[in-house]
Amino acid sequence: MKKSSGLAHDFWPRFRTGAILIVLGVELLILLLTAAVLLYFEIFENNLLLAIAILVGQAVLGILSTTIIMLYAVQPTKHLLAAIIHISGEPTNLTPPNPNDPRYANNGFKEVLQTLYELDSRRQNIDAPTSAGPAVVPTTDPLRLALDTTDCGFVVMDHTRHITYANRAAPVNIGEDGKGSLQLIFNGQDNLASWLDECDKTAVHSEKTWSRVPDRLPDAEGRRFFDVIVSYNKGATAETVIALVDRTKLYEIGEGELDFIAFAAHELRGPITVIRGYVDVLQGELEQYLQPDQKELFHRLTVSANRLSGYVNNILNTSRYDRRHLVLHLSEQTMLSIYNLISDDMALRASAQNRLLNVNIPTDLPTIAADPSSLSEVMGNLIDNAIKYSNEGGSIFVKAEPKGDMVEFSVTDQGIGMPSNVIGNLFQKFYRSHRSRETVAGTGIGLYVSKGIVESHGGTISVRSEEGRGSTFMVDIPTYASVAEKLKAGDNNTGLIDQGRGWIKNHSMYRS
Amino acid sequence: MPIHTILMIEDDRFIGEMYVRSLKKAGYDVTWMVDGNDGLIAARNKTYDVILMDVMLPERRGNDILEALRGKEDLIPKSKVIVLTNFEQDDESRMAMEKHADGYLIKAEITPSKLIDIIAQLDKTE
Incomplete structure (x- = not known):
């Protein structure tokens, strides 16, 4: 059996060109027919200008209606296609349509998109055998109770990234305006916000894990560490679901390592200080007695000692950077x-x-x-x-x-x-x-x-x-x-x- | 008044001897104390132009000495203090010491001649 090698996104350019050609063709046909009728029946024989005006007017109306037709009939096809392309996982630079877009809410297209995305998440659930549904569907209260009992944090955000739910263990700060904000300290550019930005642009479903994310600065009271698992489902009510596994006990031990590294660096730097110092002292005091090749040896000693001390700094900085210190x-x-x-x-x-x-x-x-x-x-x-x-x-x-x-x-x-x-x-x-x-x-x-x-x-x-x-x-x-x-x-x-x-x-x- | 007397509180014998040798050769009058308690007592009993202070010291840490000398009131208004350490302190402790000191240096990053340059610079800013 010969399998088609075409991709879904190849359909769009063909479809669009076809649609434009057909509509324009029909417009032109009507225009020609009108012109023929006018000529044949010699309706405006004495007023050629009026005849031309009518034809031009019709052409303008034609273009206008083409635009409207494109907007109402062809545009949704494009968005549907974009959604399908994203669900299929084909490589694309199209933006997946967002069901929460106000124009979709008005014309009912929102429901269509949501259905489509839901179908996809259902399919993914079937694909993944481990995520079997719960035997008993819990009512809200026991579920909430359970969520507030566990040490794992759960946070739900809507498409505007407002926190709509956070359980007790979640590191969430309630601001003066009553809005919650997630209290996590990421390292540099690799953070939740930038990942979500990326998802908004390119993904329908996505998941990402960060490990060892602290909620407070070093030395702050009650500092906790989390492994953070985030799933993103475009257009769902709970667009972003964040699970935070409290790993403080595990990573706290690692925090002690910084002390170890600081002490080790102290021990290493002691001898380096003496070597660097005496090389410098000796070179100065022996300057007039040294042969050129011996001076070169002193340079090598200095360079080596300096590199050693630079290297200790690299180790210290790496350790600090990794621990957000x-x-x-x-x-x-x-x-x-x-x-x-x-x-x-x-x-x-x-x-x-x-x-x-x-x-x-x-x-x-x-x-x-x-x-x-x-x-x-x-x-x-x-x-x-x-x-x-x-x-x-x-x-x-x-x-x-x-x-x-x-x-x-x-x-x-x-x-x-x-x-x-x-x-x-x-x-x-x-x-x-x-x-x-x-x-x-x-x-x-x-x-x-x-x-x-x-x-x-x-x-x-x-x-x-x-x-x-x-x-x-x-x-x-x-x-x-x-x-x-x-x-x-x-x-x-x-x-x-x-x-x-x-x-x-x-x-x-x-x-x- | 130009800098002449220096109190050095340093417990490492090699490092201490090295600095004392170079500073004396450069013409300074150097007093060397090995532990923190003796260092604090020396700093209280006599006015030194410069105090060079390690952090990881026996008996009393450098930060405690500095706190005792300059925490509540400045007992050594005429002295300049340079913290000399190889210990990578956490940021807070380091900032706390910097607040009370005129300089904060990593020993492994400098040589005795560099240290003498720095003291000479302190002299100029006087």
């Missing part, structure tokens, strides 16, 4: 002043490994909102990578330039580059490309934590690479002017900007 203090800075924090170290690092470091960071760039020490760690990571993945004697270009509301910091190397399939995974934790595992030392947390830090600034990190030609990593950080208002408005309890120190409490990490 990473808090940045954004203040008005320049790219150059931040780069200057590490410029000596970078120059030494590049020269010790025989790379040419070209730095071009203009002094007159717009100021940025940044946390100096964190952002300088990002810069250090990128330059470190550029050194690692380029060849002896190669050039590394460090640049900064304005880019709209951002200032872009970029690091370009002329090294081995990457194939495109590697780039997608590059910013994942512990990711190392197959090749780099074999040839280059490292652990794969540098880019991961850099991305975390940059995104916590409200910025973006990206990469352009060509295999064999080299890579460019770009970090875009918002200008201070573009976010100053937001920073000032973001926190009411500390007054936000302590003028004396220029600390700004940043809450971009804690957007829920």
